[in-house]
Amino acid sequence: MSRKMQPMEDELFPSTPGKFKDRSNRQFHRCFTSTSTMFLWALFLIALTASYLSFHSFISTSSKYFSTTWGGIQWERQVRSSAELRRPNGVSVLVTGAAGFVGTHVSLALKKRGDGVVGLDNFNNYYDPLLKRDRVKLLDSYNIFVVEGDLNDQRLLEKLFDVVAFTHVMHLAAQAGVRYAMENPMSYIHSNIAGLVTLLETCKNADPQPSIIWASSSSVYGLNEKVPFSESDRTDQPASLYAATKKAGEEITHTYNHIYGLSMTGLRFFTVYGPWGRPDMAYFSFTKNILQGKPITVYRGKDRVDLARDFTYIDDIVKGCLGSLDTSGKSTGSGGKKRGPAPYRIFNLGNTAPVSVPMMVNILERQLKVKAKKNWVEMPGNGDVPFTHANISSARKEFGYKPTTDLQTGLRKFVRWYLSYYGYHQGKAL
């Protein structure tokens, strides 16, 4: 090694100064040539490494969100069969978030009246994915096919529109939960902003364009103090990132309505509850804890003021979803071009009868015949609002929306479902 190195050292540091210039010139060229070659090689290696890394991160990001399980003749057959109409003038609906709480109920209701339904869900683990799988088993028994995939997978969305000319999209997929936004803010951007835009991009290009009905939220009213909340009230003071993404959704859908002629209906749901509900919500987690003899945390406002919600039963919400779908009016564009103005609507879907959280706990205690162990805690500043109360006159006028289930009746149905789903043995819910 050292012997091989010797000549090169000699060349670089000549022992005869007089010959230095000549040799150094030649050497300079050779040196320059080899430096530039090395430089090019280094560049090449850097580029190679960078492209490997970005490809690797693309693959891992994609595999996190995009499932490759879709496609193929059998898959297309399932999609088509699920979308088949079984009534004259039926509609074919793509339901996003079909394995979710509201998505499951709406899919069933559409199918039962003879409409074609195809579901889409990414089965994320925000809460127990087993519950989602069980909901899908129920849907499957009604021949509703739920495609596993992410809203941000535009190729999948385009494929679905290639296979079925959906007349409507019932867009219920979202990152839900008000307080979780502090833990995982980016999941809200991924689903409620990026996912929404990907869906709208696909819908705007579809020919024919579908009409879109989608889930906004009562949380957009944020710190609004005027009661009951009307659609024309202020919605520029969100109290959580969740609320902010839903409000952004209302603005984004307006843009697509304005530029591309997509018919848009946003539904502001008020604390929806019922059988097959979301385990992260208070009425659900309280039930679990009460049955297991564990304490529950009940938030209170300043000066020990009770918090209140306009709890709305799932069957009433389903009626509101179908009513708004049936009156949604057509999109006017095609191939990404608007041909005329299309409907842009926003509706509150609430119960118009707020109930305090301690009262909700009280009803649960009576239904479960178990006393709750309550920890009273001042409402942390984590996105909650003190109360919600819907004015539903717009929805009533447009499509006869009229909620009929009070909290007591609705919670009785929920508790019956909960006990049959999770089982109840020797005083312990499983």
Ligand SMILES: O=C(O)[C@H]1O[C@H](OP(=O)(O)OP(=O)(O)OC[C@H]2O[C@@H](n3ccc(=O)[nH]c3=O)[C@H](O)[C@@H]2O)[C@H](O)[C@@H](O)[C@H]1O
């Ligand atoms: O209408 C909506 O648009 C939203 O409704 C729902 O949000 P919220 O109305 O906040 O429901 P939820 O979490 O059940 O808390 C209910 C009450 O219990 C209180 N609460 C909550 C948890 C707890 O441990 N203790 C407690 O007192 C809490 O302070 C609150 O007063 C959906 O989750 C949300 O995704 C969105 O759809």
